[in-house]
Amino acid sequence: MSRALRNFEWYPAHGEVLITLAFLSIIMFLYEYLERKKDDRFALLRLSPWAGASIYGAAIWLTLAYASRAGSSFIYFQF
Amino acid sequence: MVLLILAVSVIGYVGAISAERWQPRKRAILWIVVVLLLSILGYFKYANFFVEGFVALAPYLGFKPSAIVLEIILPIGISFHIFQTLAYVVDVSRGDYLAERDFIRFTSFTMFFPQLVAGPIERAHDLLPQFAAPRKIDRKLMGHAFHLIVIGYFFKIFVADSAAEIANVAFREDQPSGWWTVFGTLAFGLQIYGDFLGYSMIAKGVAALLGFELSWNFAHPYWATSIREFWQRWHITLSRWLRDYLYIPLGGNRGSPFAAPRNTLITMALGGLWHGANWTFIACGAYCMGSPWPSIIPWGGGSRLKMPLGRSSLGPSPCWLCSSGGSCFVRRIGRKSRE
Numbered sequence: 001m002s003r004a005l006r007n008f009e010w011y012p013a014h015g016e017v018l019i020t021l022a023f024l025s026i027i028m029f030l031y032e033y034l035e036r037k038k039d040d041r042f043a044l045l046r047l048s049p050w051a052g053a054s055i056y057g058a059a060i061w062l063t064l065a066y067a068s069r070a071g072s073s074f075i076y077f078q079f
Numbered sequence: 080m081v082l083l084i085l086a087v088s089v090i091g092y093v094g095a096i097s098a099e100r101w102q103p104r105k106r107a108i109l110w111i112v113v114v115l116l117l118s119i120l121g122y123f124k125y126a127n128f129f130v131e132g133f134v135a136l137a138p139y140l141g142f143k144p145s146a147i148v149l150e151i152i153l154p155i156g157i158s159f160h161i162f163q164t165l166a167y168v169v170d171v172s173r174g175d176y177l178a179e180r181d182f183i184r185f186t187s188f189t190m191f192f193p194q195l196v197a198g199p200i201e202r203a204h205d206l207l208p209q210f211a212a213p214r215k216i217d218r219k220l221m222g223h224a225f226h227l228i229v230i231g232y233f234f235k236i237f238v239a240d241s242a243a244e245i246a247n248v249a250f251r252e253d254q255p256s257g258w259w260t261v262f263g264t265l266a267f268g269l270q271i272y273g274d275f276l277g278y279s280m281i282a283k284g285v286a287a288l289l290g291f292e293l294s295w296n297f298a299h300p301y302w303a304t305s306i307r308e309f310w311q312r313w314h315i316t317l318s319r320w321l322r323d324y325l326y327i328p329l330g331g332n333r334g335s336p337f338a339a340p341r342n343t344l345i346t347m348a349l350g351g352l353w354h355g356a357n358w359t360f361i362a363c364g365a366y367c368m369g370s371p372w373p374s375i376i377p378w379g380g381g382s383r384l385k386m387p388l389g390r391s392s393l394g395p396s397p398c399w400l401c402s403s404g405g406s407c408f409v410r411r412i413g414r415k416s417r418e
Contacts, residue, residue: 005257005260006257007256007257008256008257008258009256009258010258011258014258014262017245017262018262020241020245021242021245021262021265021266021269024238024241024242024269024273025265025269027238028234028238028269028272028273028301031230032299032301032302035299036299036302041295042222042223042226044226044230045222045223045226056225056226056229059229059230059233059237060229060233062233062237063229063232063233063236063237066236066237066240066241067236069236069240072240072243074197074235074274074275074277074278075270075271075274075275076197076198076274076275076278
């Protein structure tokens with residue numbers, strides 16, 4: 001493991017991974033930022049109907065689009 | 080599985096009524112219930128861990144045992160189920176809650192489907208009365224259920240499973256590069272959070288569809304600015320359980336200056352062991368102690384946890400890296416030890 005920290009050579013494929021991670025992190029960040037800003041766990045529900053429909057629509061579409069992947073079971077089921 | 084859950088429920092039901100009825104002997108009854116429930120948990124979850132530990136240690140003690148591996152299937156959600164039942168019996172024996180006489184209502188509480196397999200671990204006074212009260216299912220509750228289920232599935236399937244693809248590559252490598260170590264650490268932090276937050280939201284949403292309200296299990300843990308705050312925001316119902324039924328009975332932060340660190344260490348190590356029968360989980364518990372003492376005692380400050388959503392913070396903090404790093408360490412070393 002410590003040997004890994006001596007090998008920081010950058011490959012073009014790393015950029016793709018980094019963008020994916022940044023994208024996923026930004027989604028989580030924005031969701032939590034909105035909740036914290038509004039001090040409301042259901043802040044998304046209070047958005048304007050168009051904004052709400054777009055966000056929930058996108059969430060449902062992405063969930064269905066990615067549902068066919070070989071997903072893993074919930075991690076906490078093993079406990 | 081159903082018989083096992085039923086057996087645990089019967090132990091809890093009979094134990095609580097007995098402890099309430101025979102007050103002078105309630106301590107002995109409580110110990111019997113604790114031993115019975117922890118024996119069941121120990122057999123199903125930790126038998127192989129202790130057998131393997133004994134086999135590894137035996138040569139140093141002059142024995143030569145043959146390696147035995149018991150083929151025990153771990154029933155899904157057994158830890159959550161036993162912890163919830165145990166908490167109920169302790170609450171009744173302390174006089175904090177009256178024993179439930181209606182067996183159907185009680186088993187509905189212990190076997191409540193939405194939170195049966197992975198929590199949240201509900202306290203009796205929060206969930207049991209909801210079975211007796213008339214349920215009101217209105218448009219607002221349905222809205223909340225819709226939000227929780229849609230966003231919960233999104234976090235699990237899109238966020239967590241996408242992050243898992245990156246984390247799996249990083250952890251599959253024997254000698255990952257520096258960048259893959261960083262990517263794997265960040266990805267696993269996203270994966271475990273998206274996965275468990277997603278599950279908790281779906282569980283809460285399904286319960287809302289049935290007219291029940293379950294506890295929140297997360298309060299933006301990656302916005303925490305210390306390890307202590309992190310544990311107040313991560314898997315809240317387990318943290319509360321450990322505080323109320325382990326840390327405080329051990330003495331909490333009362334007594335000598337070493338009492339709080341010692342009790343925290345025991346609690347965190349057992350909390351780590353709860354997550355899995357492996358030394359790596361105990362090590363993870365110890366890892367969580369890697370901060371200055373005053374800031375790591377999650378339950379030292381007050382009797383109730385308060386974590387308003389609007390509390391100001393610096394934003395997602397190094398706790399993400401810190402907790403992800405610890406989890407990755409457990410996952411990586413755990414994989415090595417299984418090979």
